[in-house]
Amino acid sequence: MDDDFDPRAGVAEAIAPGLRRVLAPNPSPMTWRGTNTYLLGRGQVTVIDPGPDDPAHLAALLLALEGEAVSHVVVTHSHLDHSPLAARLARQTGAEVWAYGNALAGRSDVMRALVAGGYDGGGEGVDLAFAPDRLVADGDVIATPAGDLRVLHTPGHMGNHICLRWGDAVFSGDLVMGWATSLVSPPDGDISDFLASCAKVRAEGAAVLYPGHGAPVTDPAARIDWLIAHRMERRAQVLAALDVPRDVEALTAAIYTDVAPALWPIAARNVFAQLVELVGAGLVGAAPDLSPGAKFHKM
Known part of the structure; x- marks a missing residue:
């Protein structure tokens, strides 16, 4: 965990050429300092993960975007700290919302079978109202004024989770965060999918990851190796117990x-x-x- 990561909520901060971050005012044990909303480009801006349906956060985003247009709103996954503001931001700006699908999209066969068998647990923090305008699939390219975003379908934390390759960087959502491991909660989350998605992002060889929570991850391979090792250690502990x-x-x-x-x-x-x-x-x-x-x- 990077304890030095403590940006001020609601303030647009330039973190790389052509990239700003606005922290949502939703700190908690699950979100740490809050959700990172990313503003990609200048003039014609792509918003990645608008965040929670919070009027103060919407006002902060609109202030940061003053004098600019929004070309795309892209959501990595439909948890309540990432997606609910998308609809209001889209209405305010005229942009369309791009995502893999609704809250049930992308679930593994194992998780669908679990639900079909009568399991009714899980569902923590899921945005069941989320309905994107444009659906994307693994390998699709979202052409934005600030450069192409290549879609990586990365279920595990959630079935509809995607990461986005941008140049030598990846927006990693909640798959790889800058402060802790991700919650994997069936039937929305799947450990096997999570491990496979971690390996998939590692294979991208990105120079940096921009996560949904926490500071940029500047050694992606080491961070992902740790995440995988941590899950395997927990697996061994479960068996031993x-x-x-x-x-x-x-x-x-x-x-x-x-x-x-x-x-x-x-x-x-x-x-x-x-x-x-x-x-x-x-x-x-x-x-x-x-x-x-x-x-x-x-x-």
Whole structure:
């Protein structure tokens, strides 16, 4: 975590040639200092991740954009801290909203099967009202006045999550953040997808990542390697803690001894995501069904 990252909310800050960042006023244990909204270009501007539906943040963006036009509004994923302001900003500026799809788009087969089997959990912080004007797919190019944005479909944190390649940089949304690991909460998140998406972004060989939260990541390969290693370590801890059958709550308490108990409900979502993957791999069983309240055991 970069504790030195503490920009002032609502102030447009130039962070690279042709790129400004405006921090939303939504700090929390899940968002750290707040959501990074990016303004790409000058004169004709592309807005990436407008942020929460907050009048103060909208006013800050419109002030930063005074005298300029908005050509595109692009959303990396539809969580409530990233996408809700898109509709209002689009109405104010006349721009269209570009994204992979609505809140249910891009879910893995495993997660669709989990929901079909009756699982009704998850859904934390999801913007169910999100409805983009333009849909993009992996490999598509969004031609903006400030240069092309190549779309990388990167599910894992959320099924409709995308990253955007711009020159030698990648806008990494919440897949790779500048302060912590990402929440992976089924059925919106999928550990297998998350690891594959991390590897996909690493293979881009970008010089810098501009994340949804936190400071720019200036050593992408090292950061992504750490994220993958961290998830694999947690996976090993889950398996080790299943020396006796346990439910998600008990596993979380046994594994997350380095995390404040107040954050255990969040950590439990990541534990359940690990268990879904382990059950699918045939390494763990669940009784009576695959749910957080089940008793999990090694196979």
